Amino acid sequence: MTKHSMLIIANWKSNFTRDQAEKWLSEFANQLKVPTALEKLISASIVIAPAFPHVQMVSDELVNNKILKSVSVGVQDISPFPAGSYTGAVSGQNLEGYHVKYAILGHSERRKYFHETNIEVAKKVEQCFDHDITPVICVDRGEIQNQADELDKDIFSKLVIAYEPVEHIGTGEGEDATQVAEVIAELADTYPEAKLIYGGSVNRGNVADYTGIENLQGFLVGTASLKAEEFVDVVTMSAQKGSDD
Numbered sequence: 429m430t431k432h433s434m435l436i437i438a439n440w441k442s443n444f445t446r447d448q449a450e451k452w453l454s455e456f457a458n459q460l461k462v463p464t465a466l467e468k469l470i471s472a473s474i475v476i477a478p479a480f481p482h483v484q485m486v487s488d489e490l491v492n493n494k495i496l497k498s499v500s501v502g503v504q505d506i507s508p509f510p511a512g513s514y515t516g517a518v519s520g521q522n523l524e525g526y527h528v529k530y531a532i533l534g535h536s537e538r539r540k541y542f543h544e545t546n547i548e549v550a551k552k553v554e555q556c557f558d559h560d561i562t563p564v565i566c567v568d569r570g571e572i573q574n575q576a577d578e579l580d581k582d583i584f585s586k587l588v589i590a591y592e593p594v595e596h597i598g599t600g601e602g603e604d605a606t607q608v609a610e611v612i613a614e615l616a617d618t619y620p621e622a623k624l625i626y627g628g629s630v631n632r633g634n635v636a637d638y639t640g641i642e643n644l645q646g647f648l649v650g651t652a653s654l655k656a657e658e659f660v661d662v663v664t665m666s667a668q669k670g671s672d673d
């Protein structure tokens with residue numbers, strides 16, 4: 429992860445059949461045949477985070493397709509335990525060999541529906557580091573300090589922290605850029621040297637509102653990442669900032 433390039437993560441959540449995921453990847457690669465789009469893509473760090481069953485296919489495609497070589501694969505969770513007798517869990521060891529570079533942790537949907545806690549997120553962070561995976565920790569306003577308290581300060585520089593206001597996720601209405609800027613400033617104080625990104629209804633219509641925010645270095649994109657064409661637009665519009673820096 430280069431410190432200054434924009435990081436744009438497609439969070440597919442629990443969407444897509446295998447066929448749909450394959451179709452998305454071929455549309456994505458086609459969009460990037462336009463040289464200007466490709467140039468911007470290369471100046472950014474792009475991550476696709478599919479559901480676990482699609483990790484292998486996405487990973488193979490990214491490794492084998494020349495155009496997609498600079499794109500990484502991510503996962504949406506990791507077991508808080510190492511390899512062993514933990515039925516149903518996907519451990520860091522299970523992910524070895526699939527070129528997984530990022531893991532989204534503590535997403536509000538996991539905190540809400542799977543009761544994931546700050547302590548559990550901290551355990552998952554350790555598992556990520558044991559397997560060379562960069563943790564992307566999602567926090568809403570109320571979790572900023574509490575989550576930091578569960579983590580060793582020495583690791584902050586190796587983290588990506590995503591500010592994710594729950595009331596703006598999946599609504600199509602991103603949070604007002606001034607408010608996002610305020611929270612990003614708070615995150616910069618609490619997690620010095622972490623890479624800070626924003627997620628919450630980022631799409632091609634609003635991404636430009638956020639790209640000028642100080643210390644903001646990327647986006648976690650849900651709904652708008654489900655259409656390859658729109659995701660490429662989000663990438664090219666946000667990578668503009670990275671290449672202008």
Ligand code: PGA
Nearest residue numbers: 597598627628629650651
């Ligand atoms: P959204 O999802 O873009 O659909 O709001 C973002 C997220 O949940 O990370």
